[in-house]
Amino acid sequence: MGNKTALYATHQAMGGKLVDFGGWDMPLHYGSQIEEHHKVRKSAGMFDVSHMTVVDVTGNDAKAYLQYLLANDVAKLDSLLGKALYSGMLNHEGGVIDDLIVYNLGDWYRVVVNCSTREKDLAWMNQVAEKFSVVITERPELAMIAVQGPEAIRIASSLVSADQAAVIASLKIFQGLPAGDLFIGRTGYTGEDGLEIMLPSEKAAVFWQALADAGVAPCGLGARDTLRLEAGMNLYGHEMDEGISPLAANMGWTIAWQPAERDFIGRPVLEAQKAAASTQKLVGLVLRERGVLRAEQIVSVDGSDEKGVITSGTFSPSLGYSIALARVPRSIGSHCQVEMRGKQVTVEVVAPNFVRNGKAVI
Amino acid sequence: MSDIRKELKYLSSHEWARIEEDGTVTIGITDHAQDALGDVVFVETPEVGSRVAVGEEAGVVESVKAASDIYTLVSGEVVAVNEALQDAPETVNSSPYDDGWFFRVKPDDLSELEEALDAAEYRELLESDE
Numbered sequence: 001m002g003n004k005t006a007l008y009a010t011h012q013a014m015g016g017k018l019v020d021f022g023g024w025d026m027p028l029h030y031g032s033q034i035e036e037h038h039k040v041r042k043s044a045g046m047f048d049v050s051h052m053t054v055v056d057v058t059g060n061d062a063k064a065y066l067q068y069l070l071a072n073d074v075a076k077l078d079s080l081l082g083k084a085l086y087s088g089m090l091n092h093e094g095g096v097i098d099d100l101i102v103y104n105l106g107d108w109y110r111v112v113v114n115c116s117t118r119e120k121d122l123a124w125m126n127q128v129a130e131k132f133s134v135v136i137t138e139r140p141e142l143a144m145i146a147v148q149g150p151e152a153i154r155i156a157s158s159l160v161s162a163d164q165a166a167v168i169a170s171l172k173i174f175q176g177l178p179a180g181d182l183f184i185g186r187t188g189y190t191g192e193d194g195l196e197i198m199l200p201s202e203k204a205a206v207f208w209q210a211l212a213d214a215g216v217a218p219c220g221l222g223a224r225d226t227l228r229l230e231a232g233m234n235l236y237g238h239e240m241d242e243g244i245s246p247l248a249a250n251m252g253w254t255i256a257w258q259p260a261e262r263d264f265i266g267r268p269v270l271e272a273q274k275a276a277a278s279t280q281k282l283v284g285l286v287l288r289e290r291g292v293l294r295a296e297q298i299v300s301v302d303g304s305d306e307k308g309v310i311t312s313g314t315f316s317p318s319l320g321y322s323i324a325l326a327r328v329p330r331s332i333g334s335h336c337q338v339e340m341r342g343k344q345v346t347v348e349v350v351a352p353n354f355v356r357n358g359k360a361v362i
Numbered sequence: 363m364s365d366i367r368k369e370l371k372y373l374s375s376h377e378w379a380r381i382e383e384d385g386t387v388t389i390g391i392t393d394h395a396q397d398a399l400g401d402v403v404f405v406e407t408p409e410v411g412s413r414v415a416v417g418e419e420a421g422v423v424e425s426v427k428a429a430s431d432i433y434t435l436v437s438g439e440v441v442a443v444n445e446a447l448q449d450a451p452e453t454v455n456s457s458p459y460d461d462g463w464f465f466r467v468k469p470d471d472l473s474e475l476e477e478a479l480d481a482a483e484y485r486e487l488l489e490s491d492e
Contacts, residue, residue, distance in 0.1 A: 028400075029400070034426070222400065292403065314426060315404075
């Protein structure tokens, strides 16, 4: 048995099928992952994301530290209190240690990293911090619930205080603010509008129940994966890891090359890769016939001996057929071959994004 | 413990067989199998008129999680397949022993079923795996 969040008993009581995820006992689904997926796209669903790692960065050098630590530039957040950005945290070889979201809260920053990379990330962040006047504080006492879908914000707002509802109403997309004992971010991992709400662990079960009573569907890891893949969002350990450049993981847009004087960990390696266009690239794949594309299936490309590989594949409930993300040679054209259960199957190549705000974009 | 029907025969690969009144044999997958697979999204059944044989892959059931070969409990000619599963594969999850049947075989030799497990033996198998 692994780690348990504050909602473990609740998941059991609600019929959650519990599985191991990165050392945590988490619900895979509560009956049907496909139904849960549809609930998020059509009304509202919620995810227990308390297993994720919240780290606060304080001190005089907080901004300078993060500008060195991260490939994206937190200076972009100066314009709005609570503004957040998505970034890779790279090693000196230009590989991805983790992907994360960082919020600017004025004189401090909040960083949310993955659960499976927790120890590694904290050790790295603390080591880099040695040269800066900063304090790194993990916040394990916080639970986190993601409420996602077209009805999510309306329903969540109805369950909090008037002051907290006012904060929610003020949030722009990718902005997060404290509100009472909550921290509310208008962020998510589904491609829908919604909130990620951090709260004291001891309050999580009651709040989850209130959301359920108000019609928000409990959703598990199965739906979480089909939703994020439809939205073209990476999963650490699949699309990237320490051996993969962000340029090969559709994360080029998250690298702030300007200002040119900003040194960040991994910059020199990335600049050389960019100049040489030397990495593979991440694309989307679509199989409109019967069958499900799966991670680790090999991709063959016309006119190249170099192979690609599927990094994540699934059945897309919103589209009704299979989609995947794959790291492939840059020369790839409009179609490629995937080896599926011993046969070569032709699939279509698209940009790595499939569904946004409930609609197909392919 | 998942649902196990007393009157059926079973394979350790989690298929079931039912002898129909006309002597044909209907094949499907068990409640345990559908639960382990999760939401079924595609079903591949053999062609009507083709032959299936014990020990050889007769079809495929694919869920979001994994693809799994389906095996028959009797060899013979396929006389019917459940077309409804093409548009509604989730029927395998909701009704594995009834509406979620896969295909029906005119058996060469019904005594082949004596090799299969009965309900009590299948239950024992599931319990020993837990």
